[in-house]
Amino acid sequence: MTIFLALLGQRLRRDGVQLLLWTTGAALLAYLTKVSVAQAYGTEEARASILAVVMANPVILLFRGLPSGAGEGAFMLFLIFPFLALLAALMSSFLAVRHTRGDEEIGRAELVASTRAGRQAPLLATLTHGILANAVLATLCAVALTATGLDIRGSVVSGLGAGAVGLTFLGVGLVSAQLMRTSSGANSLAVWALMLSFLAAGIGNAIGTPSNDLQRMESSWLTWLSPFGWGEQTRPFADDAVGPIVLCTALGMVLAGVAVALQAVRDLGGSFVPERRGRPGAPATLSTPLGLVARLARPSIIGWGFGGLVTGILATTLSGVIRDIGVDNPALEQIIRAISGGTDMEQGTVVAFFTMLGILAACCAVQTVCRARQEETRGTAELVLSTPVDRVRWLAGFVIVAFVGVLVVIAAALVGAAAGLASREGDWALLGDVVITGAGQIAAASVFIVVTAVIFVVAPRLTIPLGWALVLVSMTLGLFGPLFGFPDWVVELSPMGVTPTVTSDGIDVKGLWWLIAAVAAGGALALGLMRRRDLAPAG
Template sequence: MNVFSTLLRQRLRRDRWQLLMWILGTALLAYVTYVGVSESYGTQQDREALLATAIANPVIMLFRGLPSGADEGAFMLFLIFPFLAMLAAFMSSFLAVRHTRMDEEQGRAELVTATPAGRVQPLLATVVHGLLANLALAVLTALALISTGLGVSGSLVAGFGAAAVGLSFLGVGLLSGQLMRTSRGANSLAVWVLLLSFLIAGLGNALGTPSPDLQRIESSWLTWLSPFGWGENSRPFADDNVWPLVLCAAFGLALAGVSVALQSSRDLGASLVPERRGRADAPAGLTGPTALVWRMTRGSILGWAVGGLLTGLLATSLAGVLADVATKLPSVEAILASISADASIAQGAVVIFFEVLGILAACAAVQTVCRARQDEVHGTAEAVLATPTGRVSWLAGYVLVGFAAIAVVAAAGVTGAALGIAGRGGDWSLMGDAAVVAAGQVVAASVFLVVTALVFVLAPRLTIPLGWTLVFLAMVLGLFGPLFGFPDWLVHIAPIAIAPTVTGDGVALQGLWWLLFAIAAIAGAAAALMRRRELAPAG
């Protein structure tokens, strides 16, 4: 027991700052969403009208929760529960992989298994660590909702509902760590399962049976194939069902049990899914560090590009729907106006969705630069730098590929916008608006690219947590700030909110020159400081 408690304390200490950001961020999102919803949809009539519109448009249902009535608490959870659950799921799956496959990959697991801890106790400590993290998330999220004046019962179901989905994906992350040979492969598998589950739950809700007054939906059978669907069917502040949350927890613990069995039977460092055999000879194009980075990251860039394509498709497909909603609900029209200046409603829809595109592009860029830190920790960077490749050229390869990733995601978004217009016979003038906003978001995403590169140079160990935290903060401020009623100066801290955009009669440059100046200055500082930086392995 002493060995187990030591392992658990080590995990809690190692993850304390990362978990603090995940947990507090989830609780804060719940709190500010309630504040924003109570201000923007303060009347029962407004909430009923928005629910009716959403239920009548299945595409909206793909990305929202399960409608359970127009009361304040239930309405708020319809808007935000899937995102609370998604934060818990990301936290849990990353935690699971970090303490299983990544430890094996970096040689730490071999040292631990040589002690009396053996092979199973570290995995059990990781399971308990994940349980405690989700318990803390559930309690703080529930307290955040209770502090707004919402009911205790519904708040507890909401908090523990998000955490229950997190437990499901703790199991997914643990199993991914047993299946895949690398931590990157395990994280990728867990993320794809997460996104697929999210879409299955949304599709199941969209195909569900609405009530006659269009205020509630009974999910279709498809929703019950997804942990997100189980969590949503707890219906906080409406039915307060607990048994779907038990199903989530049982699913996660069952996967954890399977992972323990696999851990006991396989060789350390091995995986159930074997690595693909590499080529005997490198292709002709693989002639430098930049080409090598592209080769290693092209799969993840393709995944972000698919997300960009879908975002662009939704932007023009839903433009007409949002225009109808705005004409019925002045609160929605005010939110669109605050985001898109003097643009029309259809242009405002494009602006909103293309800000999401900017976040996706920023994620692709940050992930690419974070790969530099992973290569440094794993020792592969040392082999590259032993060649005539200099430190600045080596880092420049990641930055260049990161910018290419931004451009690819933006281009995919514009392509998706064209497909959306063609599919619905819409207004082709929106294509010009989409191109302008996409170009502006390329500039905004490039800020995250160079900032992450500078963090990598100055504080290597913070590269991954700080890079992703900055993107998360920009998403909250830029996308949700107008909904939450944040002051303009706070919203405009997010680069995506001050990128060039469209207005009713032209283009608004907004903070373009400031963004370009920041990109040039930060990139220059990163290059200058990289010249004298030594390798910084993990430790």
């Protein structure tokens, strides 16, 4: 028991800052959404009108929850629950891989296994760690909602529903770590499972059956194939069902049991999915550090690019629909104008979706630069730097590939936007607005490249948690800030809040020149400081 507690304490210390950001971020998002709903949709009639629009255009449900009525609490959870569950799922899957396959990669697991702890105690400590993390997230979300005056039972079900989805993906992460040979492969497998599950829940809701009064949606069978769909079936502040919570928790524990069984029959450092055999001879592109980074980052960039393609399609496909329904729905028009800065409905919809695109591009950028830290902790960076490759050139490779990744995501979105216009025979003049808005997001996402690079140079152990935390904060300020009623100067702290937009009077460049200056200064600072920085081992 003493060894187990020591291992658990070590995990809690390592993840203290990260878990604080994940859990308090989810709770803060829940609290601010409730405040925003109370301000923007203070009457049941306003909420009912939005739900009627959703039923008429169910594609909106791809990114929202399951409508369960026009009550204030139920409506709020319809807007925010998928995002709360998504935060819990990402937190849990990353946690599981970090303390299992990640520790095996850097040799920590082998050292621990050579002691009395053996091989099973670390895995059980990681499982307990994940359970505690989700319990904290569920508790903070429930407290945040209760603090706004909502019903205690519904608040508790909301928090438990999000935490239960997190437990499911804790199990997914543990199993992925057993199957894949590397932590990046395990994380990729877990994230793909997460995104497919998220999409299945959204599609299942979209093809469901609306009630006669257009206030409630009965989802299709497809939703029941997804843990996100199970979480939404709790229907907080309406049905307050606990059965789906038990189902999510049970699946998570079953998957954890599978992970324990798999670990017992494999060698330390081994995997059930073997690495792909390499070519007899390496291609010429791998003879440079830039080519090596591009090869390492290629799968993730392709994944983020696919997300950009879907975002672009939805931006132009839904712009005409939202323009038409906004005429009869002032509440919806208010949302779009708040996010877009006062442009007309069609342009505003493009701005709103491309703000989300900027978040995707920033995620691609941060993940690519964070690979530098992963290479450093695994010891592979030392091998590269033992050749005639200096530190500045090595880091520059990650920065350049991250920028290329941003371009790929934005370009994919532009292709998707053009396809969306072609599919509905839309106004091709809108494509110009799309290009301008997308170009602005390149500058915004590039800020995260250099900021993460500076963190990597100055405080390497904070590279991954702080880099992702900045993306989360920027998303909250840039995407939700206008809806939450934040002052303009607070919203503009997010790079996504000061990107150029198209207005009826022309192009508003906003803070474009500041963004470009920040990118240039940050890049020079990171590369300049890298000259004097020694390699930092894993912490």
